[in-house]
Amino acid sequence: xxxxxxxxxxxxxxxxxxxxxxxxxxxxxxxxxxxxxxxxxxxxxxxxxxxxxxxxxxxxxxxxxxxxxxxxxxxxxxxxxxxxxxxxxxxxxxxxxxxxxxxxxxxxxxxxxxxxxxxxxxxxxxxxxxxxxxxxxxxxxxxxxxxxxxxxxxxxxxxxxxxxxxxxxxxxxxxxxxxxxxxxxxxxxxxxxxxxxxxxxxxxxxxxxxxxxxxxxxxxxxxxxxxxxxxxxxxxxxxxxxxxxxxxxxxxxxxxxxxxxxxxxxxxxxxxxxxxxxxxxxxxxxxxxxxxxxxxxxxx
Amino acid sequence: xxxxxxxxxxxxxxxxxxxxxxxxxxxxxxxxxxxxxxxxxxxxxxxxxxxxxxxxxxxxxxxxxxxxxxxxxxxxxxxxxxxxxxxxxxxxxxxxxxxxxxxxxxxxxxxxxxxxxxxxxxxxxxxxxxxxxxxxxxxxxxxxxxxxxxxxxxxxxxxxxxxxxxxxxxxxxx
Numbered sequence: 001x002x003x004x005x006x007x008x009x010x011x012x013x014x015x016x017x018x019x020x021x022x023x024x025x026x027x028x029x030x031x032x033x034x035x036x037x038x039x040x041x042x043x044x045x046x047x048x049x050x051x052x053x054x055x056x057x058x059x060x061x062x063x064x065x066x067x068x069x070x071x072x073x074x075x076x077x078x079x080x081x082x083x084x085x086x087x088x089x090x091x092x093x094x095x096x097x098x099x100x101x102x103x104x105x106x107x108x109x110x111x112x113x114x115x116x117x118x119x120x121x122x123x124x125x126x127x128x129x130x131x132x133x134x135x136x137x138x139x140x141x142x143x144x145x146x147x148x149x150x151x152x153x154x155x156x157x158x159x160x161x162x163x164x165x166x167x168x169x170x171x172x173x174x175x176x177x178x179x180x181x182x183x184x185x186x187x188x189x190x191x192x193x194x195x196x197x198x199x200x201x202x203x204x205x206x207x208x209x210x211x212x213x214x215x216x217x218x219x220x221x222x223x224x225x226x227x228x229x230x231x232x233x234x235x236x237x238x239x240x241x242x243x244x245x246x247x248x249x250x251x252x253x254x255x256x257x258x259x260x261x262x263x264x265x266x267x268x269x270x271x272x273x274x275x276x277x278x279x280x281x282x283x284x285x286x287x288x289x290x291x292x293x294x295x296x297x298x299x300x
Numbered sequence: 301x302x303x304x305x306x307x308x309x310x311x312x313x314x315x316x317x318x319x320x321x322x323x324x325x326x327x328x329x330x331x332x333x334x335x336x337x338x339x340x341x342x343x344x345x346x347x348x349x350x351x352x353x354x355x356x357x358x359x360x361x362x363x364x365x366x367x368x369x370x371x372x373x374x375x376x377x378x379x380x381x382x383x384x385x386x387x388x389x390x391x392x393x394x395x396x397x398x399x400x401x402x403x404x405x406x407x408x409x410x411x412x413x414x415x416x417x418x419x420x421x422x423x424x425x426x427x428x429x430x431x432x433x434x435x436x437x438x439x440x441x442x443x444x445x446x447x448x449x450x451x452x453x454x455x456x457x458x459x460x461x462x463x464x465x466x467x468x469x470x471x472x473x474x
Contacts, residue, residue, distance in 0.1 A: 027351050031358045031380045038373025043423055051372060058366035062318065066367060069322035080327070 112288070116142065119289040122174020126291070131240065133254035138172075138291035139163050144188065146287075153196035154179075157290060160187045168252050170241075170293045176258035176281030177201065177241060178290055189292070193284055194259075195220060202242035202251055203259055203278075208232055211242055214259060214278060222260065224276035229267055233276050237262040254293065308457050309344060313356050316340040317363035325368075331431070332438035337364065338412055339446045341379060342386050342404045343454035350387030357383025371423065378415040382408050401451040402444055409443045410436060 041051045120140060127138050141159035159165050161184050169181040171191045179199060182192040192199055195216055203214040203224055210231045217223035227233055239262065243255025260280035267274050320337040327334060337360055345353025360383075361376030386404050413432050421427040 024351050028354045028380065028384045031354050032377060035358065035361070035373040035377035035380055039371060039377060039419075039423070040373075042372040042374075046371070055366050055369065055372050059369055062363070062367045065314075065318045066322040069318050073319075073323040077323070077326075 116288040119174055119287070123172070123289060123291045124174075126172060126174050131256035131258070133256060133293065135296055136254060136293040137296050139165055139294050140289060140291045142289050143287050153193045153199075154182065155191050155193065155287065157189050157191055157292070158187070159292060160185045160189050162186045163292075164294045165189045165292045166294065170253050170257060172257060172291050172293065173282040173287055173289070175283070176260065177253070178282045178284065178287065180252060181292060191290065194222060194280055194282075195284055201253055201259065203239045204242040204255075205233055205237045205239055205262070207234065207237045212276065214239065217277075222278040222280060224262070224278055225273060227274045227276055229272070229274055231274070233262060233265055233274060235262050235265055239278055257293075305348070305458055309348065309352065309356060310359070312340060312344060312454060312457060313337075313360045314363065317360050317367065321364060321367040329442060330435070330438035332435040332442055334442035334446055335409070335412075335439070336446060336450065338379075338382070338408060339405055339443050339450045340454060341383050342408055342447075343401060343451040344458065345383045345386040346390035346401060346404060346451075347455060347458050347460055348387070349391050350384045353383030353385075353387030353390075354380050355383070357381070371425070374419055374423070375416070378412060378419060381415070382412055385411075401447050405443050405447045406440050409440050413439065 038051065041049065042055075045052065123138065123140050126132065139159050141157045141163070143155050144158045145156040157165075157171075165181060165184055167181055167184050171178045171181060177194060179191045179193040179196070181189050183190040194201070194214075197216045199215060201214040203212050204210070205212070205224075208231060210227055210233055212224040212227045214222060214224050217225075224233070224239065239259040241253040241255060241257040241259060242251065243253065244251040258281050260278045262276055263279040264277040265274060266277075316337045320335065324334050324336050341353070341356055341360055344356050348356075357379035358376045361374070361379040362372070364370070364375045364379075365372045386408060389404060390400065413436060417427050417429060417432050
């Protein structure tokens with residue numbers, strides 16, 4: 001049975017096989033050639049010719065359908081635009097916030113600079129006053145650190161020995177005396193303020209010509225000490241540095257630097273001296289720029 | 301392909317071309333434009349074979365070039381070849397394979413973009429290769445998103461024909 005040959009039916013021929021392939025290829029080739037011809041014609045005469053006219057007519061015929069499609073899609077497009085603009089608004093909002101922060105920082109920096117500029121201006125004005133000690137020049141500089149607490153009465157300035165600043169040099173603001181240089185580094189210096197308990201300044205009342213010693217009294221207020229009871233020191237009198245009265249013992253502060261104004265005068269029966277309270281001209285707690293008085297001649 | 305099929309196919313291509321030119325061409329997502337016409341053509345060519353695909357591509361291109369007043373024949377040339385190639389794929393290796401529409405759309409998107417780029421370049425028109433390359437991946441993704449629903453729609457509109465009718469050249473075994 002197995003050996004016997006079985007006559008298989010011959011598969012039906014594909015009569016259209018070759019013809020179908022030929023038709024298919026012919027169709028594609030014809031379409032490609034037509035397309036290439038159209039491209040060539042359109043490319044050679046893009047704005048005129050029969051093909052251009054046909055294209056225009058076709059475009060006009062298609063226009064209503066396009067308009068209809070656009071109108072149908074308009075609500076969806078509006079919704080899409082709205083959503084995309086929302087995401088755009090979020091990013092724009094974030095960008096504007098960053099920009100605002102930058103501008104705000106810039107504005108604060110500008111305000112700080114303006115305050116400092118005002119103090120430099122006052123310093124310049126101070127230098128041009130008649131009372132300015134002519135034997136000195138001023139090293140104007142900025143304050144780089146402030147008193148760190150109620151018990152600290154010094155600040156650091158951005159000028160040191162390389163700028164001519166020396167120890168015990170008087171320091172002024174645009175309004176008056178601030179303190180004295182207590183320590184010097186090449187590019188910085190420490191200023192001991194008037195409010196420091198160890199600071200003593202020989203002062204002179206311009207109105208009454210009374211001399212006294214200015215220092216910090218109890219409670220942190222400045223007092224003019226060693227003023228005899230019988231002397232007529234009055235409220236609102238102006239105090240300046242007394243300067244050197246004995247050439248053998250030159251004073252650290254030259255004559256005529258404004259210190260402050262008498263704010264209160266009191267006398268106790270048992271006390272030997274008057275109690276003269278002084279309000280300094282310089283606002284010690286908010287200094288941005290100061291001037292260090294440096295002798296013009298280096299002999300001092 | 302019957303007369304009814306022809307009418308349906310013509311309507312499909314016409315609507316797809318109008319929708320593409322009027323709506324989708326303005327929809328830029330990550331620099332790419334979803335191509336509803338190309339995806340419809342791929343679906344049509346897979347279901348109806350290479351000759352129908354080539355004719356469909358030619359007509360679709362002609363409609364696009366006419367509606368957009370572009371260089372007449374340019375899109376036709378590229379879409380004719382695309383329709384023919386996808387039709388052949390559908391007739392041969394792509395038959396009855398679920399991934400065929402997605403694979404076809406992905407490959408044709410790339411070939412279509414580069415085909416247009418080459419033709420524009422040859423005609424000394426603006427051919428920004430960098431922009432085409434950058435928008436390629438988003439374009440593929442967008443077209444693949446469209447493929448599922450559009451293929452289902454076209455398949456519902458044009459019921460699949462007997463495979464033997466599609467190609468006499470490839471003999472079905474088993």
